[in-house]
Amino acid sequence: MNIFTSLFGDPTIKVLHRYQKDLLKIKIIEEEYQKTIDTVEAVQAKTLEFKERFVPIRLAFVTEKDRIENDTSLSLEEKTDLTKQNHKTYIASREAMVQSLRFEALALHRRACEIIYNQEFTLPDDSKKVWNMIPFDVQIVGALTLNGGNIPEMRT
Numbered sequence: 001m002n003i004f005t006s007l008f009g010d011p012t013i014k015v016l017h018r019y020q021k022d023l024l025k026i027k028i029i030e031e032e033y034q035k036t037i038d039t040v041e042a043v044q045a046k047t048l049e050f051k052e053r054f055v056p057i058r059l060a061f062v063t064e065k066d067r068i069e070n071d072t073s074l075s076l077e078e079k080t081d082l083t084k085q086n087h088k089t090y091i092a093s094r095e096a097m098v099q100s101l102r103f104e105a106l107a108l109h110r111r112a113c114e115i116i117y118n119q120e121f122t123l124p125d126d127s128k129k130v131w132n133m134i135p136f137d138v139q140i141v142g143a144l145t146l147n148g149g150n151i152p153e154m155r156t
Contacts, residue, residue: 110135
């Protein structure tokens with residue numbers, strides 16, 4: 001252990017503690033979903049609700065894009081600059097929405113896995129598979145790590 005680590009602590013451990021706090025938030029949402037979501041149709045409805053949260057972002061992007069394209073007072077250079085800025089705003093808004101949904105989405109994913117657990121599915125090649133997977137906490141932490149732009153290293 002070097003002096004930096006002994007003074008300030010292991011940065012990896014600090015990140016893991018943050019992810020553990022995030023995992024607790026997900027588990028709280030998951031408990032709520034266990035009470036309110038009990039069918040595949042309910043999972044699909046919640047997923048549609050998530051998608052609908054993106055509609056205002058897309059609408060604002062398209063509206064601004066049309067305004068820029070139809071504004072005859074703007075030069076080509078101004079239109080190009082405004083179009084680039086509009087696109088950056090759109091991407092930033094989508095990213096913010098993804099970040100705001102991540103806990104709910106991961107909780108819903110785990111709830112969906114619980115609902116379809118031990119169900120048999122027929123695949124396109126007519127083979128049959130039984131769903132028997134529910135993500136462990138460490139896998140949810142791995143998903144949070146990926147969502148944070150990092151590469152998780154997990155022991156197998």
